Amino acid sequence: MQTVLPPPAEFIPVALPLTEHSAPNAYATILSGINNLLPGVRLALYMLHEGLPEETMTAGRRLFDGRRSQIHFVDVSEWMQTYNPAYLDTTDRTTFYSLAVPTLFANFSRIVYLSDDILLRACPSLLYYSIPATAQIGATRDLLLIPAQTNGFRLPQAIAGGPPLVDYHCGALGVLDSNNYFQNGVLVFNMAEISQAQAEECGHLCSTLFWMSDQDILNRIFYGKVHFIHQNWNVCWGPGCVEASETLPAEWKKIYDDGLANPFAVHFSGFPKPWTGWDGPYAEDFRRLLGDVLRAFP
Template sequence: MLARNLPASQTTEKVVENCPIVMGFDLKYARAGFTVMQSVLETTPDAQFCAFNVLHDGLPDFAQRLGHLLFDGPRSSITFIDVRPHFDHLELFETRHLSRAMYYRLLIPILFRNAQAVIYLDSDMVCRRNIFAMVDALPPGACLGAVRDNISRGDRARGAMMRDVMDHGPEDMLELSLADYKRDVVGLDNPDRYFNSGMVFFRPSEITDSDVQACFDLCHAPRYCPDQDILNTIFGDRTHLLPERWNYVLTFPETVGLIPDDWMRHHREEEEHAAILHWPGPRKPWRDPSVPQAEVFLEMGRRLDERLQEVAPEFFKDVLPAS
């Protein structure tokens, strides 16, 4: 089992320069997003500066002010970037369980062109170890670093059809098996290389303007997991697959239980080394404390609350309600 206590920062670890951390969320996920940032600060060396950036489409001013109070300081900064000018003219494929925010990570190579590297994190994660350590794990020439998707592999193992997993789409797409969808629509010769986009390590210097344009050219097209599928389509063969510890998924255990034996051995070996815990899907730890390792996220949420009480006493829970 994963250790219940969060590891202390290791002051002897190398400091990484010019590597911003990017997230994208609305008010509904602001508390969760700030919790993720708190976990980054608590698990990185004291000498490591954390430059947080939030991509949004109209996050209320009071939430932004709280973010500045929480994360503008000697060890970190926070910048809020309104991305509406980049998306207002675009036709985006959306369904009832997907939001526009998922597309925001596609802007990272443009907005952070001069960064050595960029780490993107979803809001349903918590960091348990220094995430900047992954910088050395990416070989030269790789555009992205990401972790292969156990949930997708389990769904393929059970013979899932697109009609089972997708709200709506073209009839010919819904008739495909998930395995055929990965090959014929996403365009992967080897569907086992399909990666999860909850944590993505970007190397902007390796990504061209034509790569970015190719991503946005696909934003209107029906896809099961649009941003994730688009990144797999454009960068699939230029993505370095990182160890599972950098995006350790804790939900959908029945599906993950169907992955091949060699995948399962790796999954179990990585458990004790997990640096980033991830709860994709509807069962979030702040909504359902019965999900695996929910207490790790909830404990970090309590630590965030302590800081919120300092910067916004008496009404901090009303300002950022858990959703």
């Protein structure tokens, strides 16, 4: 399968999923990173897609081909056809794009992967260098899922018969400590440490029904091999997040509150999003970026 050539050494590689519909918010995510670049840092952007209108790519080039960044469009159609993710009626196709990263970018030393609903408030280079050379992947804990371990939450019946969350994590994913289950909105893949077998497993597991799709698959493959980056790199914020945080044990609640007060990256999890009507801290910051991005479209 075709792999992507690494960028020049002075560029920090960052990958995101992209569709025609999601382009404005994906480009706004990138712009938030560009606006926080430290002196001398440049980004190589890799937009993962399955066919895009020329105007979408032209807008991306207009925004990001310049002194501080370069943009590339990487078609993941071959990978998607090879592994043929199942249960697409329950999730979006782009959900699986992160699982293609270990294959498509096998020749890189490492790469940052962001979902398309992130507001960066710090330089992506700090994220890129946030994990040691021995780690396979860098991520943050899924803090807001921690209360589900003890509040009686059970998975939908269609998922392994509806077990309690802790039993599912342990039995289906091999995640022996649910506190160490990680979130997939902000990831650092350390390609030098990821084996070809693990890359292939990312694809093969796409045909198995999991509750959290790609996030569960990544946890199953990389549990015990993840370096937990600073929680401020993935502060989940959106409808229901405050309510969920109120049920956190005190130690985790403090970590969440400290992150929300000074996030390095805000993850607008859940629905609606800032661009579909949700309002709250940091939402207006993202909408201003969207306004800047939309001026690059015809």
